[in-house]
Amino acid sequence: MNRRFLAGVAGLTLLLGACSGGDSTDDGKDAAAGYDPAAAVTITWWTGQTEDAEKVAEGLAGEYMKAHPNVTIKTSTGASTTDDLLTKLSAGFTGGSYPDISYAYGSWAGELATSGKTQNLATYVSDPSFAWNEIPEAARLTATYDGKVIGVPALVDNLALIYNKALFDAAGVAYPTDQWSWDDFRAAAKKLTNPAQNVYGTAYSVSGGEDTTWHLWPLLWQKGGKILDGKKPAFNSDAGVEALELLRSMAVDDKSMYLDQTDEKYLPLFNDGHVGMVMSGPWALLELQEAGVEYGVAQLPGFNGDHQTVSGPDLWVLFDHKDANRAGASRDFIKWLTSKEIDAKWNLAIGNLPLRSTEQGTPEFAEYVKEYPGGQKFFDNLANARQARPTVAGYEEMSRNVGDAIAKVLQGAAKPKEALDEAAKKSAGVLEDS
Template identity: 75%
Template sequence: MRKPRRQALLAGAVTLLLTVAGCTSDADDDNGRDAAEGYDPAAQVTLTWWTGQTEDAQTLAEKLAAEYTKAHPNVTIKASTGASTTDDLITKLSAGFTSDTYPDISYAYGSWAGELQASGKTQNLTKYVEDPSVGWSELPEAARLTATSKGTVIGFPALVDNLALLYNKKLFDAAGLGYPTDNWSWDDFRSAAKKLTDQGKGQYGTAYSVSGSEDTTWHLWPLLWQHGGKILDGKKPAFNSDAGVAALETFRAMAVDDKSMYLDQTDERYLPLFNDGHIGMVLSGPWAMLEANQAGLEFGVTALPGYNGDHQTVSGPDLWVLYDHEDANRAGASRDFIKWLTSKEGDAKWNLALGNLPLRASERDTPEFASYVQEYPGGQKFFDNLANAKQARPTVSGYEEMSRNVGDAIAKVLQGTESAKKALDEAAAKSRGALADS
């Protein structure tokens, strides 16, 4: 998930996707059919690639597509953004499924995996990724889990990240506080947030999005896991457990009792305020380093605070989803291209060039990673923090609706209008229907 955890919950588009595709499929609907069975690597093939990228990244995508096709002259790749924004891709895919104009490869947010798999239009890559040449086990576990829905692998990780703690060194120095460490507890975090807050100056210790989007929701999951809780129990909501209540209460105390937490109604303001010196600490991802660098901010990065020594974080991998057009050559060629793009060599030219974390641990030794860490000193910390991403968000078709319900609950609690227990119970009750149908 790229900045600013920009995942708008497009419930209407997701519903359309499921409706137009007649989506009652499961992992066995293709009866084990391999979309690439009979693939001829020498066949003339034209692939459509929806990259979902910004202008600069789109230029790089087209350059890499040209590099691949130069080495594979029988393959033509038509690369386009696919939609005006990445968020709009789900709507374009929905329309494409009903008109048979969907691409061979598309960028997708990880939380769309359940809906896309349920469309019946994705390739089943489960056996393909067992090929040693794919290096599937080299990819972060959270990313592999996100690419898998109902036991079916539908794509490759396109981007990996995680939440860590970023802090403004000048504000810590001015307050006479020691910098955060990887061993911090949430009590340490709360204490520092209180000392950094000076509302007379418009300065807060930390911040949280209360827009109700996925940016609101996924910040709660690390604390839930640290307390030993689960998001789901099978198809039933489990986030409203004692662990979930304790996790949300951690943030409520800072927002309501201490008033040390800036509440962002939009998702868009808290990082600029951090970069401008109005917020001491944020829980964010690698994309925040790009903006902080541009702002000339002197900042540091540590792992998330922990509970009882558990510093689990959450990763929000995005995907390259591969689609089935009942053409073995298109299916096979799309697999080969994405395998190349996500290889150690290809990814160094892609994600590291864009300022993202590398997909593979083996990239640690590349010149591109050395340059990345030099430009973004916190990059090494984010890379190491992938080891703390031990669980993944559910890849079920009901996740989007559940996330919206949880996000609304968090917003109510942090704004002091409802208790953590009541709000999470209400969110669970609202989510049961969507999850039962997933």
């Protein structure tokens, strides 16, 4: 899953804004107006995938081209790593070398929406044949900026509580349930912690990146808080302070939380039996399976029965080259790729959750939940992803500010209220300008 988190995002907001080379406003014109489905056309697709997934993508592109011989799809990863795509896109906007379709982390959506280069798919996806409402709401919201739909979800996920059964058994602690409260979570983490054996009850990233930040959001929402109020920071409310205080009490007072300075160590430590519980997602299931860990999955611990989670959807963003046939062909291909039938050959084939609710009845989904124990739990947990991270141009910088605040608090260098207030102050200007 760490493929999702962008390292070193500071400055990319300015980079994209400075390099867009276009008007950031929507001119109201349909990029695909006049599209001729029979016209010969070539489109470029930056998949942003690893080597194995790239091969699957190329196979699917070939399948589409066989059925649509007038369409040529030039497929590539787009950059050496997915993290590099945003920088590559911003440079492409200046030189006119950007693709027709690109993979993008959902946290980039606000930046890309204000580039002046994206299509507006709002009318297109509202057609009943697209079945837009089969895709989880949090993913649909991530693709939407100020009423403009800039792409189609490429991947959906969520955070749940994954636990190591062997460590629970050794400590004589009952396994987590879907009804667990914050207090249950804290108490179990304390009992699981065994300094003599280098075992921690749970873990948290203090890298200061998005991995640090987005783990706080579900706790904030469970307390009734909001990330933003319009374009003003609201995460430093009483709800945000109380959510961060829970984490602080575990890290500083109980010392039951392993603090990962990189965000790359805590899952391997869980797999090796040194961490009892992690708030993680379906991307962890493959490594758990390979490591032979006997694990279970439960909903996130909740407050007063609210077990909201957070989803980190990624997108297929569609770009406008002022060519109706390129725009129309891009739309048709992505509609096909994200259909119930083809998504089962894509996301489920590479170990991701399905995009659409209707895929639960497919043979591919049955095989997925058989191969990845806990997959059904993560699929069901999508119903608890009732809110989305804000699609605003300043999200990346705000996330870095909040992540730094969380890191300070968990390492005992600041108190929750003062740290979140400082993050809100730093973020106010960039959000108002977005």
